[in-house]
Amino acid sequence: MQDIVKGLLKKNDKKIVLLVMDGLGGLPKEKGGKTELEAAESPNLDALATESECGLHTPIDFGITPGSAPGHLSLFGYSPIDFPIGRGVVAAMGIGFPLQAGDVAARVNFATIDEKGSITDRRAGRIPTERCAELCELLASIKIPGIELFIKPVMDYRAVVVFRGKDLSDHVQDTDPQAVGVKPLKPKPISKKGGKTAHVAAEFIAEAGKRLSDQAPANFVLTRGFAELPHIPSMQELFGLKPVAMPIYPDYKGISRLVGMDVVEGLNDLDHQATALRDQWDQYDFFFLHHKYTDSTGEDGNYDAKVSEIEKFDAFVPRITALKPDVLIVTGDHSTPSVMKSHSHHPVPFLIHADQIRPDGVREFGERACVTGLWNVIPGRLLIRLALAYADKLAKYGA
């Protein structure tokens, strides 16, 4: 279906803004109660919804709980099933590492093991990023024959390792058992293709263990999310857009770069992000702003904190609308109901604001209100298509 869009693309200067509150969708705390979004005092979002088309979207498909990367791919107009993205690739792209085709990347946790080799802390006491960088330096000189190896700090105890060489593959299992009191797993191949990479990873982990043995609490590494760089056509190529991203967290920079977005660096809060948006306004026609804390508060199970993050975001909406984007989408990449303390499969509320919207009677931005909106429940990847249509960037199909 993307092909039909490609054949219809028209150039113009109209601007599309995509505002993502991570994990936006929620659930009531008690039966019959309100979701976090419904409970939030969000007059600006409610006013927008009144002049928007509303609905809910499924980022991946009915009943499927999205990870962050596929959730965002969907919002960027891609079918996440067609473009599986491993965690390692997201991590490497997030820190701006220039991955090449054939590279295999994996997420690294610095961790603590005891004298018997059992994990006592999967996060090595959450060492700071500076310490993480020093430890990466220590491991960067590890030599494996025929392999170029890179290890870079991400944030806190998290790093990323990249193997470059012939015949590598991402068919390798995680070594992080996601539990304490047990030993790290071996990097087993999950198919024949993964044999060489598993061997390379095992050598890396063994040598890292030696070099870190006196560096407690960070005396071991756990790896997960072995991933190859997939070929993903850019948003320029697919949708004719010139896109820029303004996220704070590295992973969202990574996924933005994967689809060809420029990324504004050095942003730390909504105020920075709004300023950056204004500063970039003339250079681009697609703008992606990401607010992380609606998800992290949801994951913490903190209903009230998630409500308050939505309210914080709401207060920042007028700075966006003041720029008068031609199309404004507000939504999330998945649901993170605080009662579940995790991502969930529930569809995610959205609104699309534009000049030529079809009014649908929705007067509040919330899950229940959006159900009664024009779009009911649609695949998340169609939001970009609707944005292109409302920005008059698609020609008529057929005579």
Place this chain on the structure above:
Amino acid sequence: MQDIVKGLLKKNDKKIVLLVMDGLGGLPKEKGGKTELEAAESPNLDALATESECGLHTPIDFGITPGSAPGHLSLFGYSPIDFPIGRGVVAAMGIGFPLQAGDVAARVNFATIDEKGSITDRRAGRIPTERCAELCELLASIKIPGIELFIKPVMDYRAVVVFRGKDLSDHVQDTDPQAVGVKPLKPKPISKKGGKTAHVAAEFIAEAGKRLSDQAPANFVLTRGFAELPHIPSMQELFGLKPVAMPIYPDYKGISRLVGMDVVEGLNDLDHQATALRDQWDQYDFFFLHHKYTDSTGEDGNYDAKVSEIEKFDAFVPRITALKPDVLIVTGDHSTPSVMKSHSHHPVPFLIHADQIRPDGVREFGERACVTGLWNVIPGRLLIRLALAYADKLAKYGA
């Protein structure tokens, strides 16, 4: 998906009527106002909606603005993506020209060029159809080796040319630059396949220019929409229907013939159409009636005139319902909001009236009301499926 239906078809005498108000879907004139359909006094359609299942349909897909041909294909039960129809084919079928497989047809405009060869009028002062027919006569004897050539008047300054011969293809660009003050384009091939046809078209255009040189204002021809006749299975074959069309305009006759409908000729208004419907009632089981002026008033940007065309149509509804069709669908082939003066991607309201419908609480035929109906937003091509189901023409699937 059409295959599953084909295996389930049952014959009976039940009759399905499809009423199409071209470009029916609209938008409010001002924020918070009513669409054309919502503003229209349409008591008969409202009464029908109350006893119907309602919803909106996307003729092609989300965000895609349909041309007339694909919009109608969708209403006839076809995926317009699977059956792309070029303008030339629609034009040739519209005048009843017996196209054959391999023929290439193109739309022709008689136009005016100045002594430097620049276009001064793309429509040659809108010459009348009779003059157009005389000029077609003048060009019909053009000889191109190995090619049979037909040129026929359509309406006003519009004609259609058909090339018949070996190795022809529709991979040829338009020569109409869609602008005045510039020279006509050359008929360039868009792939190797189009080489021979481009050459044939160039010979035709050059010779036509010579023969027309003293026929100002119609002293040149512009061509566009080179198209081959696609193989489209008929509605008889796919849906077991015996269909008849009662449109007024040639293009809608063309698209009806493409899917195997018989076409009643010589109709000029709704009164004629209603009479023809009654006259044909015993001979067919699928009836397509087309009302053009809801679209043309929308294209003119005339909100009030579109409202009045809907009201005119409404007044004619009792003559249809008096025949007691077993299934009655009322909808449009796309939206043409008068505020946009063009086709648009907005989903189109529909109602399906039949004995065994599930009441959905909709009491008015309008965009906002249909959003709350049973079907919300569905692909347009499914309407025929629902019609077959309500006409009891589909057997149970599976034991």
